[in-house]
Amino acid sequence: MEKRTLGHTGIEVSRLCFGSLTMTKMQRNLSIKEGAALLVDAYKKGVNFVDTAQYYENYAYIRKALETIPREDYIIATKSYAYDTITAKAAFEEALEQLGTDYIDLFLLHEQESEHTLRGHEEALLYFAEQKKAGKIRALGLSTHFVAGVLGGINHPLIEVIHPIYNEKGIGIADGTREMMDSAIEKAKAAGIGIYGMKALGGGHLIPTARESISFVLVNPNIDAVAIGMQSVDEIDANIALFSGEPREDLHDRLRKQPRHLSIDDYCIGCGNCEKRCNHNAIHVIDGQAVVNENCILCGYCAFTCPEFCIKVI
Numbered sequence: 001m002e003k004r005t006l007g008h009t010g011i012e013v014s015r016l017c018f019g020s021l022t023m024t025k026m027q028r029n030l031s032i033k034e035g036a037a038l039l040v041d042a043y044k045k046g047v048n049f050v051d052t053a054q055y056y057e058n059y060a061y062i063r064k065a066l067e068t069i070p071r072e073d074y075i076i077a078t079k080s081y082a083y084d085t086i087t088a089k090a091a092f093e094e095a096l097e098q099l100g101t102d103y104i105d106l107f108l109l110h111e112q113e114s115e116h117t118l119r120g121h122e123e124a125l126l127y128f129a130e131q132k133k134a135g136k137i138r139a140l141g142l143s144t145h146f147v148a149g150v151l152g153g154i155n156h157p158l159i160e161v162i163h164p165i166y167n168e169k170g171i172g173i174a175d176g177t178r179e180m181m182d183s184a185i186e187k188a189k190a191a192g193i194g195i196y197g198m199k200a201l202g203g204g205h206l207i208p209t210a211r212e213s214i215s216f217v218l219v220n221p222n223i224d225a226v227a228i229g230m231q232s233v234d235e236i237d238a239n240i241a242l243f244s245g246e247p248r249e250d251l252h253d254r255l256r257k258q259p260r261h262l263s264i265d266d267y268c269i270g271c272g273n274c275e276k277r278c279n280h281n282a283i284h285v286i287d288g289q290a291v292v293n294e295n296c297i298l299c300g301y302c303a304f305t306c307p308e309f310c311i312k313v314i
Ligand code: SF4
Pocket: 262, 277, 278, 279, 280, 281, 282, 283, 292, 295, 296, 297, 298, 299, 300, 301, 302, 303
């Protein structure tokens, strides 16, 4: 598996990053042992980079995997919605304790929209910068679905890594086109910022053209790595094959036949939490029941807000 250094951070990551949201109770609902086994399997095949978040509540999988994977050989990126010192301290200490580590490689502000939201999280960022100075965080960054989020990161002196939504068709970009995101990412890269993308398969919409869509992202010299959610050994092997330029048609055919979708159980009470949470205008309550539409990128974030636990990505 090819590795790249993330911008000026000196942190070397495999180009395939293990997106770990897929193993949580909102998606495949793997046991800790099963999820950790997938992380270890991917690591043994060259994937040394995992993406998680405080919001995902899945640190236990990584902690378990670290019983096998040497900590110094593994890059952990996590994200938080922290906005002030108190929430930042809580998020940081939770990450250390639940991951069973004494440092975090990449700590990102989650879902930043622009320089304005970044300004609103400045106090948290300063707290994380202090932890960096103390050697407990290696690099700081942000994740975003917005072109303006990438541009905001470029102009902020503490942001070293950006995790933007990026795919061939521009699916899920909240405020512009693929071309606008291309241009923002190019500027970020030129400014020395490391880039690892998300949603290269557009939340499942591009699975039918997975080979072309992954290749499109990988040939972009500005993209250092790409996080892809994986929930089985078949998916790990299929993605490693794609990233190695030697696609496994047998695996892809099998995966193409099992496209993921958002499942909403019929005991939905129509509370509207999911509709409020969705940034993609992809779910609405109609006649008392949540209904998803074609804008959905399968991020699964609405599932965390459902009081009835009736939303899942399956
Ligand atoms: S409906 Fe849910 S899973 Fe789909 S884009 Fe919106 S928040 Fe994400």
